[in-house]
Amino acid sequence: MTINRKSFLEFRNTFLTGQAKNITLFILMVALLILFSVLSPARFPTVRNFRSMLAQFPEFGILTLAMMLSMVIGGIDLSVVAVANTCGVLAAMILKSESITAVLSGGSLLLLVFVVVLVTAAICGLFNGTLIAIAGVPPILATLGTQGLLMGMAIILTKGHGISGLPNEIDFIGNGFIMGIPVPFLMFIFITLLVAFMLRRTRHGFNMYMVGANPLVSRFSGVNNNMVIIRTFVLTGILAGLSSLIMISRANSMRPGYGSDYLLQAILVSVLGGTDPSGGVASVIGSVMGILILQFTQSGLTMLAFSAFTKKIIWGLALLLIMVINFMLARYHEQKRIKAQQKETKG
Secondary structure, eight states: HHHHHHHHHHHHHHHHHHHHHHHHHHHHHHHHHHHHHSSTTTTSSHHHHHHHHHHHHHHHHHHHHHHHHHHHOOOTTHHHHHHHHHHHHHHHHHHHOOHTTTOOOOHHHHHHHHHHHHHHHHHHHHHHHHHHHTSOHHHHHHHHHHHHHHHHHHHHHHHOHHHEEGGGGHHHHHHEETTTTHHHHHHHHHHHHHHHHHHHHHHHHHHHHHHHHOOOHHTTOOOHHHHHHHHHHHHHHHHHHHHHHHHOOOEEEEEEETTTTTTHHHHHHHHHHOOOOOOOOHHHHHHEEEEHHHHHHHHHHTTTOHHHHHHHHHHHHHHHHHHHHHHHHHHHHHHHHHHHHHHHHHO
């Protein structure tokens, strides 16, 4: 009976803490929306601007979900942008290849690009997962090395030049609309629902939380930690590959190094959304609100004529501030939990 009571109290505290974070994020999101609407009333609160934002953030949002998944298991994937770049370069090369476009067109060409991107992204994720799970390389070092390797490959493939003038077949993915809603946004919603379902309703999702919370306990509970890590990094790779399709379609071009700012922002939003970098805690809803908060801030600062360098400083300071606040809150809740246990033991 005592064990059940402790389990219930721990679950309640975790649930309430997560709910409190989500409520805080929602208030912050609304506050930013109101603030930028007041500061830039003629440009920010317009249908045109909101439609533009819905089309802009999905590629970054999908990379953020990939980063969140890597953090759930207590790791990090610094190669997500490099994976997206490499997949985007390969996709653009296929679309520009005269020998391929002479044989394939329309749906067949898009299907080939889709398959190549997903297979390449999965292989990159498998490589990362194998380095971490089998070779024992720390995630930050493994993915940092993969980032450099993939960026070098993308530069070699393109000889440092961009690839532009892609055929119209790819345009719909990044610039199309369905009933007035941007296609990239619909893709983001669909992928977000799949990630949420995977984390909350599948065995692999449950095992991810277990490995992130306590790898030793999960191993003794019969979980194959290595397979969980490998599968997770394959998933992060696939999400990065899907993001690359939106990248090349929206810009109708691809170049090595595209979206380099996304890496810091993905880490920032993942932590802001309630993901614990040490593992075991994550919130898809929180991450989505974090993505919207960043997009509102990005759009608002641009309209207020803030430079790109100033925005980078703001993102860096925000990440440090969020990390400090989360650490202090975690320590506070841990001390509160210990005091409650001591009080219950004395009682």
